[in-house]
Amino acid sequence: MTTLDETRFAAQSAVRPKRGNVFIALSLLLAVIAVFSLAIGPTGISLQALPRAIAAALGYAPEGTAERDRLVLIDLRMPRTLLAAFVGAALATAGAMMQGLFRNPLADPGLIGVSAGAALAAVATIVLGNTVGAPIVSLLGIYALPVAAFFGGLITTIGLVAIAARRGQLAIGTLLLAGIAVGAFASSISGFLAYASDDRELRDLTLWSMGSLSGASWQKVLAVLPFAIALTFLVPRLTRALNGFLLGEAEALHLGIDTERTKRLTVVTTATAVGAAVAVAGVIGFVGLVVPHVMRLISGPDNRVVIPGSALLGAALVIFADIVARMAVRPAELPIGIVLALVGAPVFLHLVLKRGVGGWE
Amino acid sequence: MLEARNVSVRRGSKALIAQASLAIVPGRLTAIIGPNGAGKSTLLRTIAGELKPSEGNVFLDGTDIARIPVARLAARRSVVSQASTLTFPFTVLEVVMLGATVPGFALRDADAAAAAQDALTSVGLHSFAPRLINELSGGERQRVHIARAICQMNTARRHPGERAAILLDEPTASLDLKHQDDVLSLVKAQSQNGRAVLLVIHDLNLAAAFADEIVLMAEGRIVAQGDPNDILNEELLSHTFGCRLRVEAFSDGRRLVLPNAISRKMGRGVAAE
Amino acid sequence: MREARRLLFIALSFAATGLGCLHVLAAAEENAAATPRILSIGGDITEILYDLGQQDKIVAVDTTSLYPANALKDKKAVGYMRALSAEGVLSVNPTMIIASEQAGPPEVVTALKSSGITYVDISDKPSAVGVPEKIRHVGRVIGAEAAADALAKKVESQFAALETERKHIKTPKRAVFILAIVNGRATVGGSGTAADAILRLAGVENAAAAVSGYKPVSDEQLTEFAPDVVVTMSRGGSDQHKAAQALTLPGLSQSPAAKTNKIIEMDGLYVLGFGPRAPAAAHDLMKAIYAEAGQAATAP
Numbered sequence: 050m051t052t053l054d055e056t057r058f059a060a061q062s063a064v065r066p067k068r069g070n071v072f073i074a075l076s077l078l079l080a081v082i083a084v085f086s087l088a089i090g091p092t093g094i095s096l097q098a099l100p101r102a103i104a105a106a107l108g109y110a111p112e113g114t115a116e117r118d119r120l121v122l123i124d125l126r127m128p129r130t131l132l133a134a135f136v137g138a139a140l141a142t143a144g145a146m147m148q149g150l151f152r153n154p155l156a157d158p159g160l161i162g163v164s165a166g167a168a169l170a171a172v173a174t175i176v177l178g179n180t181v182g183a184p185i186v187s188l189l190g191i192y193a194l195p196v197a198a199f200f201g202g203l204i205t206t207i208g209l210v211a212i213a214a215r216r217g218q219l220a221i222g223t224l225l226l227a228g229i230a231v232g233a234f235a236s237s238i239s240g241f242l243a244y245a246s247d248d249r250e251l252r253d254l255t256l257w258s259m260g261s262l263s264g265a266s267w268q269k270v271l272a273v274l275p276f277a278i279a280l281t282f283l284v285p286r287l288t289r290a291l292n293g294f295l296l297g298e299a300e301a302l303h304l305g306i307d308t309e310r311t312k313r314l315t316v317v318t319t320a321t322a323v324g325a326a327v328a329v330a331g332v333i334g335f336v337g338l339v340v341p342h343v344m345r346l347i348s349g350p351d352n353r354v355v356i357p358g359s360a361l362l363g364a365a366l367v368i369f370a371d372i373v374a375r376m377a378v379r380p381a382e383l384p385i386g387i388v389l390a391l392v393g394a395p396v397f398l399h400l401v402l403k404r405g406v407g408g409w410e
Numbered sequence: 411m412l413e414a415r416n417v418s419v420r421r422g423s424k425a426l427i428a429q430a431s432l433a434i435v436p437g438r439l440t441a442i443i444g445p446n447g448a449g450k451s452t453l454l455r456t457i458a459g460e461l462k463p464s465e466g467n468v469f470l471d472g473t474d475i476a477r478i479p480v481a482r483l484a485a486r487r488s489v490v491s492q493a494s495t496l497t498f499p500f501t502v503l504e505v506v507m508l509g510a511t512v513p514g515f516a517l518r519d520a521d522a523a524a525a526a527q528d529a530l531t532s533v534g535l536h537s538f539a540p541r542l543i544n545e546l547s548g549g550e551r552q553r554v555h556i557a558r559a560i561c562q563m564n565t566a567r568r569h570p571g572e573r574a575a576i577l578l579d580e581p582t583a584s585l586d587l588k589h590q591d592d593v594l595s596l597v598k599a600q601s602q603n604g605r606a607v608l609l610v611i612h613d614l615n616l617a618a619a620f621a622d623e624i625v626l627m628a629e630g631r632i633v634a635q636g637d638p639n640d641i642l643n644e645e646l647l648s649h650t651f652g653c654r655l656r657v658e659a660f661s662d663g664r665r666l667v668l669p670n671a672i673s674r675k676m677g678r679g680v681a682a683e
Numbered sequence: 684m685r686e687a688r689r690l691l692f693i694a695l696s697f698a699a700t701g702l703g704c705l706h707v708l709a710a711a712e713e714n715a716a717a718t719p720r721i722l723s724i725g726g727d728i729t730e731i732l733y734d735l736g737q738q739d740k741i742v743a744v745d746t747t748s749l750y751p752a753n754a755l756k757d758k759k760a761v762g763y764m765r766a767l768s769a770e771g772v773l774s775v776n777p778t779m780i781i782a783s784e785q786a787g788p789p790e791v792v793t794a795l796k797s798s799g800i801t802y803v804d805i806s807d808k809p810s811a812v813g814v815p816e817k818i819r820h821v822g823r824v825i826g827a828e829a830a831a832d833a834l835a836k837k838v839e840s841q842f843a844a845l846e847t848e849r850k851h852i853k854t855p856k857r858a859v860f861i862l863a864i865v866n867g868r869a870t871v872g873g874s875g876t877a878a879d880a881i882l883r884l885a886g887v888e889n890a891a892a893a894v895s896g897y898k899p900v901s902d903e904q905l906t907e908f909a910p911d912v913v914v915t916m917s918r919g920g921s922d923q924h925k926a927a928q929a930l931t932l933p934g935l936s937q938s939p940a941a942k943t944n945k946i947i948e949m950d951g952l953y954v955l956g957f958g959p960r961a962p963a964a965a966h967d968l969m970k971a972i973y974a975e976a977g978q979a980a981t982a983p
Contacts, residue, residue: 063501063542068519091774117773120798125770152497191789247896248862248870249765249785256766256788263768264790289511296494296508299460303491304562305484305512350498380743380771381762 075361086130091379129265133371134364136330139322141363144337149291163202163320165235167327170201172239176246195328202324259384260333276325288352335389417466426452428630436573439601441609441617444627450610481513485566487575488559503539509561529561549589575606614667725783730958743775769794809877809957811842841962849886856911857890877955884965905934916951
């Protein structure tokens, strides 16, 4: 007969993997998947063609197929893989930071209005682009939508912070409620515009809202590069502070953390990351919510592991989903949001049922 | 070392604290007592720097804490709040290690873990390190948070001569008698080690047994402060708490407060033996 | 750590096997070709190519290429015309892409244009002028000018015949084109749409001309349209109840169309595609609408 104490002890001990080992394992996973992403595509061009493709890119075109190899490997798959990595890392990091800030495993960047704001701007670009907004849209060309989505998200979030901050202090409860209100407001305007849109605009809208990386290009990679660099430097500075927030905001202050600065920086960083990701790939759900959760199952809730780990795992997950998206119904393509939910939801459910339930309150 | 001078805290038109002055001193344990809503926790949080006073100032060694960076302040005082809850499944060691991560002098992980382990040992939880905090009992959890506060004061870098303070908001709430005694002994030991300790507590007898000084609050004001024996005065307490209380004096000078009802049932002269 | 390692191992092996399989499949498809290989994007363009007898040169079509019915069966499908994949398109090894101007997304179109493959944009004007223009353009780029000219002339003469027929209509009827009914709300074809164009060509007044584009409208607005005829789209036969449903919409139940039970159901690509069959579609529509009134003319 086991005593109550024995069973309690058995359930309570938690063994944490070493931080370094987690990062090494995740980096390996990411590297392997990224190589696969370069090697696999509907044209069947493999990595063996890479030297030829590089030669073609450098101006030496040795034989007939080199130009096509260059196009597929260097102009299509490479930017696509890099963008997928950025989008996955940005969304997963943003999700992890939001969950840390709101101390809630169900929090996602939608709470600070960035998704709704980006969506509103995108809808406006699609619907008004042919009429009222035509001068601006034609000026920016095919970049009108990404640029609008990015600024839409960022401006909404900054407005939200301005609303929620009173007497110089940003109250998390107010931020949450104001976020819901602002999000609902933006969504209703989007809904109004969608209502006023015609059939074709509506289809574009639907496609955008399911996300896709098929529009990847080196220009887009260059456009997100500054964000990737900024986030790589900014985010690690927030992880320790967000650990303090897991105890509570007052406790974080007692631990010597500048809570006001942390809150604002986290919100703006998140909005920037999500805005940039949404701008290049449309709406991709699921990653921000699930990846940090899986990271916590692997490493425990220490944000110094969860946040950078989420970036690596999120990148790997989105690259993988993108491979499936372009291969499953080739030569056509699935929206990546559908793939993520289709592949990810059952895996996630399995993990939660098997390992995670006891950990939450 | 930490001193509130004529501090008032207002929320809207309502004064939560009015003109309170209070100083805590290294090596002494100060307890704030008073009826519900007297402003005890508000005063503690103001002294901790969490709430900004509407009037008056809080000083740390003569400097207004509003002008001290939070990280500097965190090196000088740690706080155990009422009922800290953790949403995520932290282990005991991870929670205590948070005390060793004050910005500016965060330790390397191995050193932080060692410091956290020491703090856990000092609260009698040395074998609890790998366990998940949300599966502990209330008393154990409270001691973990105290260990975190102790760890913060043990590891934070201070100039020579700078002393540390620990502020605790009702650390004995919802604990049974044994755990109340454990926790307060621990806190007392901290003050005896030369730290200034401020404690908000409901139980008058525990306050009298452990505190070097008692501050009695009512309706946002400090009604009386001083030696426990002076504060445990039948007249003063009955008036402050708005009910009949009896104070029984033991022959060795210690005092015991009893609600009138209990005291009647037991008959007078409990303390006479 | 053991748990984490196992988790990663499982994830990695899944990834490796899954991706490996896909890779093998993909490699098997690669083959070279000598004859011109056309990718047709747009139902109307596929139809023109078939009419010009160029079907053997088509290697792939988009999913809007529903006519002739064997196009989607015989050829590979590169997906919906507004959600193309650059590498997917390249994987069918086209030497020429003939695409409706509606093809997208724009980034993919840009990439394809820069790929060295001949990319032809075909403008899409739903009108009696637009269709022959389209046909001649397609004929020009595939080097079948003569056949294209013949087809265009045939279409033009059909449109001309249609025009004379329209002159015989004394009192034009008013019709509403219902694209879809979602949650009890009808999406109608307003001005500027292919639906509007085909109604005009059939000698019918578009009762919903006040609306621009395809828009969902309220029942109250439908009441105001008071059409004599309702035209709906079918997707291959089994949609009978949907058509019947249109007349039970509160906004249409009191309309003249409901009183005479005048509802016409036609194939979507046939009436809206504006391929070579557009005059026939308009004629069919005209006949269906004016038959009972005894105004209909002879076949074109």
